[in-house]
Amino acid sequence: MTLSHDLFARARVRMPGGVNSPVRAFAAVGGEPVFFERAEGAHMFDVDGKRYIDYIGSWGPMICGHSHPKIIEAVQAAVAKGLSFGTPSPGEVTMAEKICELIPSLDQVRMVNSGTEAAMSALRVARAATGRERFIKFEGCYHGHADSFLVKAGSGAQTLGVPTSPGVPKGLAELTLNAKFNDLDSVEALFKQYPDEIACVAVEPIAGNMNCIPPEPGFLEGLRELCDRYGAALLFDEVMTGFRVHPQGAQGLYGITPDLTCFGKVIGAGMPVGAFGGKMEYMKLVAPSGPVYQAGTLSGNPVAMAAGLANLELIGEPGFYDRLGETTRQLAEGLQRVADEAGIPMATVAVGGMFGFFFTEQNRVVNFDQAAACDLERFKAFFTGMLAEGIYLAPSAFEAGFVSSAHSQSDVDETLAAAERVLGQISKA
């Protein structure tokens, strides 16, 4: 009996499934979620005092590791001045300037409180700008839990087997068109079917909610070309990839200019933050400049802005992405090596500070069908074994992993030694 177990028993009485977000519930891997009370650098400590090497990083924000002294200091200084004003405040101006300076495709940005709000609002702007109602997304991608996006969605929706959620009105769901990731023909077919009706193509430029699937060469370029040809907006959801894979996000890494972009996670450093932005022709439509209503009591919150700005400062240090990318690559290559040695078929991938691993005979996975066809039982056994070893991986085969600048060589070595033991046991089972 552990404190985690006791807490989960209490939580289940008063919270649906005992959690405030489904991906935390261990639904796909069995067992009970671990409750944490403290985190520092690459490590998290559960309520029973066990230490874990963390590869979730609060699902992406903790790119500099947990409790980074500079971020904590910035937050404490902001807290001392007040928690929220409900008025404009200096930090949000600096934040908007900084994001627009870093991401060339943005003329303006609107701060919100989550990735869900960012995607929901950006879609509204794309629909208003084009006067069209349908849009294309990709099976297995996740853009938060706004109604329009919960149709064949990835992440927890997929993990729980409700990719198309009950409660989403049929009339609205019909406007969401799903294409296949990395398959331009599937996108073009939808444009041909509805040539004047598609407001935008919304895409995670590197899919991180069906494990980790980078775009095949030409895929994002092709989306740009199709959007231009059919008068639709290209909407990059960089909630996960923004400031994680490159200083300019996936759009900088691959050299593609979207019309609208969503951010979250890293720009909030662990505070509830999202943002969407784009070219002036779109952003001038957003209230109060224009008629597209979008608002938030806590949007641009001064404490959240202080945290996010401190994070952006840290990741702006020379060599940050080179080091992060190198650690992530070492981890993914190491996993591949120990899997190969154990005779367990696995495909691994690393992009910037994101990684994925698939239990599959194929040497790479390019779409949702292939991700879903991987050996999910093996994933479950691996996850459970690694958790016991003190390695905290995402509790689902449909999530990307995250590395931070706080992960050291010894963290990676410790992780790979654990993986060797766990995969060795799995190969004998």
Ligand SMILES: Cc1ncc(COP(=O)(O)O)c(C=O)c1O
């Ligand atoms: C690509 C992407 N978009 C949107 C979201 C939604 O963000 P949030 O959970 O902050 O609402 C997430 C993650 O949850 C995400 O990974």
Ligand SMILES: NCC(=O)CCC(=O)O
């Ligand atoms: N890939 C999933 C997420 O990043 C979101 C976490 C959550 O929904 O709790």
